[in-house]
Amino acid sequence: MAKELWKGNEAIAEAAIKAGCRFFFGYPITPQNEIPEYMSLRLPQVGGCFLQAESEVAAINMVYGAAGAGARVMTSSSSPGISLKQEGITYIAGAELPCVIVNIVRGGPGLGGIQPAQSDYFQATKGGGHGDYHLVVLAPDSIQEAVNLVQEAFDIADQYRNPVMILGDGMIGQMMEPVEFTEVKRRQLPEKTWATTGLRGRKEHNIINSLFIDPAACEQHNLKIFEKYAQIEKNEIKVEEYNLEGAEIVFAAYGTVARIVKNAIKALEKDGIKAGLIRPITLWPFPKANFLKAAEMPSVKAFLSVEMSMGQMVEDVELSVKGKKPVYFYGRTGGMVPTPKAIVEEAKKILGGAK
Template identity: 60%
Template structure:
């Protein structure tokens, strides 16, 4: 199949359309605006609806409405906009609705900056909104994966009736790479007998709701949901291993950072240091088994993030602090150079670093 050159943001948009998404609600924010721009051009061509909302708060609630009506729907934003969406996300989770949203992260907190960042890891995996709930978090590291994981996100969201987030960053959103866009195999759209589409006078009414005033009912609902989450965390975790067979120093990185790690790893290998990479592709569920397995033979771990250290918590939990876990971070929109990661690998390999796993 022919390779086409696309920006990461555009790949997400086209992939969504190929996955059968015909509804997009969004609000402009750098560095993800190409998703909306692409959708505004393409959706009318395929009989879809593009709507620019008055805010991210409105966008996510339009998503809630469209999803309630049973259609595949997408919204996209960057960090500050995702914060505004956290209310709606909580309601979507509480209503057991599928939805796909994209966060092309930029530096924070506050208005922060517009350069690439991975500082929304906690927000994505821990606190996407109030209450007990989880969302699926997929972290592509190439334009090809921006497309592939977007299609997958729609399937997973429908299958598990929960929100799925594509967590990218400014590099992945803005960069162009050749990709192959292949439509998913013809499959029947998920049946949604729960959708609010009108009773047609033939069935009992459907209610899409997250309100349970009786605490025992709400507890039961949450327990049920967490049973599902448990099954998901056992079945849906995805990761990539790179040069892990003999790795002494294991880098753990996702998204654009994982690519820079690969450069650093080949530099380290040329110096005789056995470095490898585990790249979580799903951040929730986190591929903890892969890390636990690696901890049996690896000497140490280095968590590389464009943040002050967020995923490192999951890394430490996964390896149960059996090996030292070091941190290599940049923040505020600054991006690692391969050399600074190499330095950390050398330190970790030589045991120079004193900060230990707590």
């Protein structure tokens, strides 16, 4: 199949449809509006249902209902809208329901601005709602990777009965790139015998629930879902390692920022400085072992986490390297984007002072 030029948001929506998504519930907010717009056109064409809810709160609870019935369902929003969905997201995680949530991140806090940012990392990876739970969080660095990850996200959600978040900054949603809609390898998935679709020969109805009045029962439920999270950590880590051999400094970056960092690495190489990159594709589960292994490399003097935030992923990098090498941070915020030149200057400053 030939590549076609697609806008990020529209490509994400089409990828969801190709993955079998037939239900979408959402509410408009910039810079992700093209996702619901596209879904409103395409879903009726494939026998699906698009519904613009009266609010983000209503939308996520509609997702809960469709997921509980076993449907492939998606919602999308941008930062403040995702904040409004948090109670529903933790209910979905607690009820062990599969769905896909897309967050095209904008600057904050508060209403912030509509420019790209990565300041929702904590919210996505540490559980933005209440209780003990995790989302699987996938962070594409291109529209092609977004298309591939969206399709895989539905399989991951179904396999583990867990919500999966696609975390992309505003650039992923708004820029245009060549895309090929290749068939992503499908997983062998169990039948959804838990779904609320009537008795179907069973003696009792299925019940979807996240309420446990008995504290011992609630604890057992938490222990059960954390056994599932341990399996996800074992099986689902995705990471790119770039130019690590002989690196003096290792960058940590995800999403579109990683592409900017690669340009900085090329510029540093021209100045005789060897630099590498570890790009987490799964922000949760986080590729801790990759960072620890890099920290044990004799050539590595320091790590530099580059983010469009005031410093969020840098904490996971620090935890991962376990104090074996110093970890530094460089970030822009509020919708400002780091430049290769500024990243190069920061790396040179660190290497000048690193022991």
